[in-house]
Amino acid sequence: MSAILEMRGITKTFPGVKALDNVNITVKAGEIHALVGENGAGKSTLMKVLSGVYPYGSYSGSIIYEGEERRFSGISDSEALGIIIIHQELALVPLLSIAENIFLGNEQARYGVIDWSSAFARTRELLRIVGLNESPETLVTNLGVGKQQLVEIAKALSKKVKLLILDEPTASLNETDSDALLNLLLQFKAQGISSILISHKLNEISKVADSITVLRDGGTVETLDCRAEAISEDRIIRGMVGRTMEDRYPKREPKIGEVIFQVENWSAYHPIHNHVQVVKNVSLNIRRGEIVGIAGLMGAGRTELAMSLFGRSYGQNISGRVLLHGREIDVSTVGKAVANRIAYATEDRKTYGLVLAEDIRKNVTLANLEGVSKNLVIDDIRELAVANDYRAKMRIRSPSVFQDTVNLSGGNQQKVVLSKWLFSDPEILILDEPTRGIDVGAKYEIYTIINKLADAGKGVLMISSEMPELLGMCDRIYVMNEGSLIAELDVAEASQEKIMHAIVKSGRR
Amino acid sequence: MDTRTADELHVPQQKTSWMEFVKTHFRDYGMLLSLLVIMLFFQVVTNGTLLRPLNLTNLVLQNSYIVIMALGMLLVIVAGHIDLSVGSIVGFVGGLAAMMMVRWGVDPVTTTIACLIVGGLIGAAQGYWVAYFKVPSFIVTLAGMLVFKGLTLALLGGMSVGPFPVVFQRLSSGFIPDVFGGEGFNYTSLFLGVASVAVLIYFSFRSRANQLKHAVETAPFGLFLFKNGLLAVLVIAFCYLMATYRGLPNVLVIMAVLIALYAFVTNRTTIGRRIYALGGNEKAAKLSGIKTERLTFLTFVNMGVLAGLAGLIFAARLNTATPKAGLGFELDVIAAVFIGGASATGGVGKVTGAVIGAFVMGVMNNGMSILGIGIDYQQVIKGLVLLAAVSLDVYNRKK
Numbered sequence: 001m002s003a004i005l006e007m008r009g010i011t012k013t014f015p016g017v018k019a020l021d022n023v024n025i026t027v028k029a030g031e032i033h034a035l036v037g038e039n040g041a042g043k044s045t046l047m048k049v050l051s052g053v054y055p056y057g058s059y060s061g062s063i064i065y066e067g068e069e070r071r072f073s074g075i076s077d078s079e080a081l082g083i084i085i086i087h088q089e090l091a092l093v094p095l096l097s098i099a100e101n102i103f104l105g106n107e108q109a110r111y112g113v114i115d116w117s118s119a120f121a122r123t124r125e126l127l128r129i130v131g132l133n134e135s136p137e138t139l140v141t142n143l144g145v146g147k148q149q150l151v152e153i154a155k156a157l158s159k160k161v162k163l164l165i166l167d168e169p170t171a172s173l174n175e176t177d178s179d180a181l182l183n184l185l186l187q188f189k190a191q192g193i194s195s196i197l198i199s200h201k202l203n204e205i206s207k208v209a210d211s212i213t214v215l216r217d218g219g220t221v222e223t224l225d226c227r228a229e230a231i232s233e234d235r236i237i238r239g240m241v242g243r244t245m246e247d248r249y250p251k252r253e254p255k256i257g258e259v260i261f262q263v264e265n266w267s268a269y270h271p272i273h274n275h276v277q278v279v280k281n282v283s284l285n286i287r288r289g290e291i292v293g294i295a296g297l298m299g300a301g302r303t304e305l306a307m308s309l310f311g312r313s314y315g316q317n318i319s320g321r322v323l324l325h326g327r328e329i330d331v332s333t334v335g336k337a338v339a340n341r342i343a344y345a346t347e348d349r350k351t352y353g354l355v356l357a358e359d360i361r362k363n364v365t366l367a368n369l370e371g372v373s374k375n376l377v378i379d380d381i382r383e384l385a386v387a388n389d390y391r392a393k394m395r396i397r398s399p400s401v402f403q404d405t406v407n408l409s410g411g412n413q414q415k416v417v418l419s420k421w422l423f424s425d426p427e428i429l430i431l432d433e434p435t436r437g438i439d440v441g442a443k444y445e446i447y448t449i450i451n452k453l454a455d456a457g458k459g460v461l462m463i464s465s466e467m468p469e470l471l472g473m474c475d476r477i478y479v480m481n482e483g484s485l486i487a488e489l490d491v492a493e494a495s496q497e498k499i500m501h502a503i504v505k506s507g508r509r
Numbered sequence: 510m511d512t513r514t515a516d517e518l519h520v521p522q523q524k525t526s527w528m529e530f531v532k533t534h535f536r537d538y539g540m541l542l543s544l545l546v547i548m549l550f551f552q553v554v555t556n557g558t559l560l561r562p563l564n565l566t567n568l569v570l571q572n573s574y575i576v577i578m579a580l581g582m583l584l585v586i587v588a589g590h591i592d593l594s595v596g597s598i599v600g601f602v603g604g605l606a607a608m609m610m611v612r613w614g615v616d617p618v619t620t621t622i623a624c625l626i627v628g629g630l631i632g633a634a635q636g637y638w639v640a641y642f643k644v645p646s647f648i649v650t651l652a653g654m655l656v657f658k659g660l661t662l663a664l665l666g667g668m669s670v671g672p673f674p675v676v677f678q679r680l681s682s683g684f685i686p687d688v689f690g691g692e693g694f695n696y697t698s699l700f701l702g703v704a705s706v707a708v709l710i711y712f713s714f715r716s717r718a719n720q721l722k723h724a725v726e727t728a729p730f731g732l733f734l735f736k737n738g739l740l741a742v743l744v745i746a747f748c749y750l751m752a753t754y755r756g757l758p759n760v761l762v763i764m765a766v767l768i769a770l771y772a773f774v775t776n777r778t779t780i781g782r783r784i785y786a787l788g789g790n791e792k793a794a795k796l797s798g799i800k801t802e803r804l805t806f807l808t809f810v811n812m813g814v815l816a817g818l819a820g821l822i823f824a825a826r827l828n829t830a831t832p833k834a835g836l837g838f839e840l841d842v843i844a845a846v847f848i849g850g851a852s853a854t855g856g857v858g859k860v861t862g863a864v865i866g867a868f869v870m871g872v873m874n875n876g877m878s879i880l881g882i883g884i885d886y887q888q889v890i891k892g893l894v895l896l897a898a899v900s901l902d903v904y905n906r907k908k
Contacts, residue, residue: 313796335798344796352796355789357856366786367797369779376778381719420797 003064004029004163004194010049010061019045020059021218027163027196032189034205035198037215037240038467043198046215047165051085052078065163082162086152088171094141099123101140102155126154130184146177153184164188164195170204171299182208200297202233202504214239233504234497241467241496249472250444252451256475257288259326261428261459266320268308278304278315280483286428286459291450293474294463294485295499301483302463303347306430310344311337324427338367343426345417347433347463349410353417356406360398361387363405363416368424390419395445411442418449429453430461435469447473467496481506539905540850540865543898547869551876558879559872562754565747570681570826572871573760574599574819576864578842579849580771581815583863584808586846587775589788589855590639590646592809594631594653595816595842599835600661602628602820607670607830610677617677625817631657632813633806640805654839662832671829681826683759695756702748702757705765706741713737760822767815772860784808788855844891845870848898869894 005027012020020042027033035043049059052072063070065081072078075085092101099119108119123136132150140148149169156164166185170178178201185195185208199205205212212231214221221239224231262285270276278301286292294302307314309322311334322331324340331337337344346352354363364387365372372383387401394415398408405416414434421429431450435443450473454460464470470477477494479487479502487502552559559568578595585592602624609615609623635653638644672678689696717733728736751757775781786794787801795801819838824830849866851858870891877887 310796311798333798333800334796335800338798346796351790352792355786355793355856357789357852358785362782362786366782366794366799369782373779376780378777378779378782380716380777381722424798 002029002067003027004066005050006064007046007050008062008064010046010059010063012045012049012054012059019218020049022061023215023218023220025213025220026223027194028211030189030192030194031210032185032208033194033196034209034212035196035215036200036202036205036212036236038465041215041240042218043215044167045218047085047167047196047198050078051075051083051165079159082160083165084156084159084161084163085165086149086156086167086169088168090145090148090152092140092148092151095139097137097139098127098134098143098151098154099136101151102126102136102158104155106159122158123154126157129157130154131180144177146173146180149173149177149181150184153181161193164193165198166195167198168200168298169197170199170201178204200503202236205236206231206233212236216240237497237500237504241500248444248468250448250451252455254291254475255289255455255457257290257457259285260288260324261286261461262321262323262326263309264321264323266305266309266322267318268304268315269317271315274316278483279308282320282480282483282485284461284478284485286461288459289454289457290476291454291460291462291474293470293477294461294480295467295470295477295503296465296480297503298465300480302480303432304483305480306344306432306461306463307346309337310334310342310430313344338424338426341425341427342430343367343421343424343428344430345414345421345432345434347436349413349417353420354405354413357404359402359404360391360396360408360416361401364390364401364419364423367420371423371425386423390423394419394449409442411438411445414438414442414446415449418446422453426458428459428461430463432463433465434462435464435466443469467499471496479503540848540862540869544865544869544872547872547876551872551879555876555879559876560750562750564875564879565750566754566758568871568875569758569761569764571875572867573681573758573764574823574826575838575841575845575871576764576867577767577815577822578812578819578838579845579863579867580767580860581808581812582842582846583771583849583851583858583860584775584784585646585812586843586851586853587788587855587858588784588805588808589791590805590808591843592635592646592650592812593839593843594635594650594657595812595819596835596838596840597654597657597661598628598631598813598816599820599823599838600830600832601631601657601664601835602817603824603830603834604661604664604670604832606677606821606824607673608664610673611670617674620677621680621821624821625814628817628820629810629814632810632816635813636806636809639809640802646809661834665830665832667832669829669831671827673825673828678825678828679759681758681760681822682828684756685759685762687756693753695752698752698756699745699748701762702745702752706744709744710737710741763822768860768864775860780804780807785856788857790856841870842867844895848895850902866898869898 003026007023007025010020010023011018023042023046025035025046035046037043048054050063052074055073056071063072065083070081093104096104102123103119108115108122120136127134127136130150130153132147132154134143134147140151143151153164169181173181182204185197188195197205197209206226209226211226212224214224214236216239224235224239264283266279266282267277268279270278282305284292294305296302304314308318309331312318312332313334321328323329329340331340331342350356355366361383365383369378372379372386384401390396391398391401396408396412396415396419398412405413408416434450435446438446450460450462462470462474471491471494474491476491477489477499478485479489479499481503486506487499489498548559558564582592582595605627606620606624609620610617615623631653635649638649639646685695685697685701687695687697689700748757775784783794783799783804786797786799787804791801820835823834827834845867846858846863847853847866848869849859849862849864851862873891873894874887877890
């Protein structure tokens with residue numbers, strides 16, 4: 001069987017981070033090729049290189065597709081050759097109909113006038129192929145996620161797809177929809193369409209994949225051939241994880257005291273779809289001086305849990321109790337949560353953490369302006385002293401505290417966010433992906449800061465998608481999946497394999 | 510781990526040269542410079558009419574209500590919203606004041622207080638929908654604009670109502686009485702000018718001393734002196750000119766006090782800081798414990814009160830309330846704030862900028878009227894100036 005796609009020696013760097021390092025992958029014509037790896041292993045980046053999101057020249061290495069070297073300068077180039085990518089976050093316009101969405105940018109038109117009857121006829125044909133029993137005029141917003149996924153696939157088919165890339169297609173689908181989708185892939189395979197399937201659900205991969213490429217830390221680990229022999233999930237996990245814990249985490253002697261923070265039966269529902277329970281009866285505790293991790297895949301409900309705890313910033317119909325030092329506290333607004341000495345540093349510091357157009361000084365004091373003011377008047381000098389103090393303590397690298405935060409690097413931005421929350425003098429810090437998008441050196445500094453906080457007797461709840469980070473930093477790890485805490489592991493007994501197994505097991509149910 | 514030395518972390522205090530400082534702070538001074546250039550231009554082409562004491566007094570009186578509303582509009586725009594209804598509120602409150610005093614015989618003081626409260630209530634009514642129901646402010650205040658324009662007509666029965674008691678007229682047409690009893694020269698006005706310059710200079714020296722003590726980047730001393738000296742000369746010269754006519758108008762004093770108050774609130778108070786954070790990144794502000802809804806609500810209440818005050822001043826100036834009062838004022842006010850460097854997406858803007866922006870519009874109105882340019886082309890020119898000012902600002906920011 002000949003190869004439809006070969007990516008050779010792909011290396012892609014972002015400022016300070018090597019996202020892909022000499023990655024090789026070969027997809028044979030008419031196969032289902034699975035791409036697996038942990039969050040941040042480089043799967044999505046690799047697919048963005050392939051589809052032209054990162055144009056030729058922004059990476060090194062070569063892409064050979066249908067026997068020729070290709071230099072895509074944008075998505076339209078790769079799409080023209082039949083490479084279609086369906087992203088995890090669906091790219092449909094909710095208030096347009098199925099037909100309009102399918103032919104968006106590719107309208108069935110003559111001289112700019114759309115031929116609706118032909119568009120509808122073709123849409124019906126495509127919907128029949130993907131097995132979606134809906135009228136072409138139905139608005140996409142009225143469809144469930146599973147059906148929207150099928151619309152995306154129909155859209156891909158309309159573009160004469162030869163290589164279909166699906167990024168976590170079943171992440172938000174239930175069992176039946178997932179099976180339908182996988183069967184569709186098998187059907188396509190029979191028609192000679194190749195696909196690349198990115199998924200965390202290893203059972204699905206075992207079911208449909210012909211070969212599996214494993215990525216780890218931006219590099220190719222191995223390619224497994226499933227046709228020759230059955231590949232077990234354990235085998236895949238070993239490939240995904242199999243790295244030794246390097247000396248990437250600062251040493252710390254944990255001094256753990258009594259339980260200071262408890263959450264009991266915490267539940268929250270989706271802010272729009274009020275029947276979807278996103279956080280399901282979560283109970284957890286944190287002890288003085290302890291760093292507690294929450295592991296889980298994207299969409300497991302970790303951020304939703306943290307944000308719903310922090311002043312009900314996410315979700316509705318929230319129920320459950322929060323206790324600090326054994327006394328129930330009110331966390332119903334952010335103000336009250338902060339007053340009760342809880343802090344939450346968000347995973348998305350640009351959208352939720354910083355006022356980017358303002359300088360370091362103003363961002364640092366934002367959550368505790370009372371701390372630098374008297375009778376509502378800000379004491380400039382005290383504020384400046386506070387900001388300078390944190391700039392020095394946190395080693396924020398900038399010409400001065402008057403530097404706008406938009407101009408700082410990711411690591412320094414994160415330090416500003418942490419400074420802000422430390423200045424609010426919390427006892428419990430919830431850190432959501434504290435090192436996302438930060439280079440290795442800055443990560444070490446952030447880890448050091450976190451360790452110091454724990455040593456100062458604070459309780460830290462750390463959410464991270466990087467398992468090694470949790471294993472390297474935490475004293476105890478909760479594993480979360482589909483809104484529930486499904487396992488609690490002491491770091492001494494925890495391993496990436498155990499965490500993955502817990503997730504896979506609960507996902508199978 | 511980190512091998513960088515303290516020197517790298519604490520970048521040493523550099524001696525900033527004049528040129529460098531002016532370059533990096535161009536945006537701060539650019540507007541003021543443009544205003545001065547525009548004034549100079551009209552001073553020349555009108556053969557010196559622009560800066561004659563009589564005309565200067567007119568300039569202040571004509572623009573006072575725009576400046577006062579620009580203060581409130583600045584906060585609304587910094588918070589990420591807009592208020593299109595202020596012109597209609599001016600008309601409505603002016604009409605209400607007229608009815609109260611002329612038809613219902615209420616005394617001017619009670620009327621003034623009642624009208625400011627009504628302005629605040631109107632702001633509250635609109636702010637409620639914007640803040641708590643998340644209806645876009647554009648829509649809410651567009652509705653408000655229509656509603657209050659209509660209510661003004663209904664209230665006045667389509668007629669002009671006036672004249673007002675003399676006490677009320679003084680709000681706009683009165684001048685600071687001269688306690689020194691100068692003949693043809695108002696010493697009190699000059700004294701007030703000198704006194705305010707002294708206060709301003711005292712504060713800027715104190716803040717500079719503080720900045721130096723804490724090693725903050727400061728303007729070079731020469732530039733600092735130049736800036737303060739220029740300001741002192743301008744203010745005293747202005748007061749001197751006014752003193753040779755009838756002195757400082759009452760409304761100028763009200764305006765100056767409000768400008769100082771709002772500059773202080775935006776720069777130095779927690780509520781001001783929070784409004785900027787709200788406009789800069791509402792989500793981050795909310796997650797920092799800021800009550801974003803209440804803050805939005807309050808900016809609209811504040812806008813309503815100031816629009817009410819502007820309505821009173823405008824009515825007092827015309828000495829009659831007409832159904833057409835306030836027509837189109839919202840456009841001048843919004844233009845002033847944007848010319849003054851505020852960002853349409855919120856989070857950026859200064860009180861001084863808005864005031865300068867208001868005077869840019871005011872000087873152009875006044876200068877073009879003296880030149881006899883018709884209302885038709887005046888509007889064309891004002892529109893183009895607005896576009897040019899904001900485009901320049903956007904361009905500068907991209908660089």
